[in-house]
Each structure stands twice: as structure tokens, then as C-alpha cells.
Amino acid sequence: MKKTLSSLTVAAIALFGAQSVMAQAASSPSRAEVKKETAAANKAGQIPGTGVGNVPQQATGEQSAAQKAATSTVSRDDRKASTAAANKAGDIPGTGVGNVPQQATGQQSAAQKAATSTTDRATRKAETAAANKAGTIPQTEAQMQQPKK
Secondary structure: OHHHHHHHHHHHHHHHHHHHHHHHHHHOOOHHHHHHHHHHHHHHOOOOOOOOOOOHHHHHOOOOHHHHHHOOOOOHHHHHHHHHHHHHHOOOOOOOOOOOHHHHOOOOOHHHHHHOOOOOHHHHHHHHHHHHHHOOOOOOHHHHHOOOO
């Protein structure tokens, strides 16, 4: 009984396996046929998302408006020079230069002036020690919120 059951199982698998392989071979075109059909559909503009369909300029070899705008007649060095001049003048927003007259004219801002000190370390330490002794430097958060008068 065991032998009969296993032979029936093998026969069923062979029958259905062969049928599915034959069905696949009969219905599927070759790789070359698929590539040829795809190329023809792409050329005709029937495949969406390839940028070919419904664009008469590209079909005839002409440039679209976006492509015409993307081609520049100005050299890279000229673009770099004009950008540097606009940045120095403060015309480019978001660069940290616009609306700051000191930086646009080459002068130092208040923060830059404070960062460049002319006093040496020993003098600064002596001034800080004297201010700390006099009590003008707050030590705690409460003192920082309510300074001495």
C-alpha cells in the first residue's frame, strides 16, 4: 500500500509538472521578441514614463523649452565671478551676507570685533579676578537673574 501511494504521488506530480512546463513554453515569447516589441512601443510613445510619448519636440529631434533653458552660453568662470560679486554685494539671500552692511562693506560686525581682542591673557585674568572679588560676576543662577546694584 505504501508503495502504491508513493507511486501515485510521483505520477501526479509528473503529470501536473509537465503540463505547467508545456503551458509556459507555448505561451511565452522569446527574449528577443520581447525586446523588439518593447523598443517599438517605446519609439511609438506607448510606454508611459519614458519621456517619449506625447512630446512632439523630442519625437522630431527638437529641444523642449526646459532643455533650451538648461543650455547656457555663459562660461563657468563668468558664472563664478558674477555669483561671487552678487554674494559680496549681499544680493543672494541665505548666505549670511545680505542685510548686514558691515559685512557687505568689508567691516567687522560686533561679534567679530568682540572675538578679536587686543588684551593678553594675563591682563584678562587680572581683570576677571578683580571683577570676581568685587562681586560683579554672578556665581549662581539666582544671582544671574537678579544682579547686584
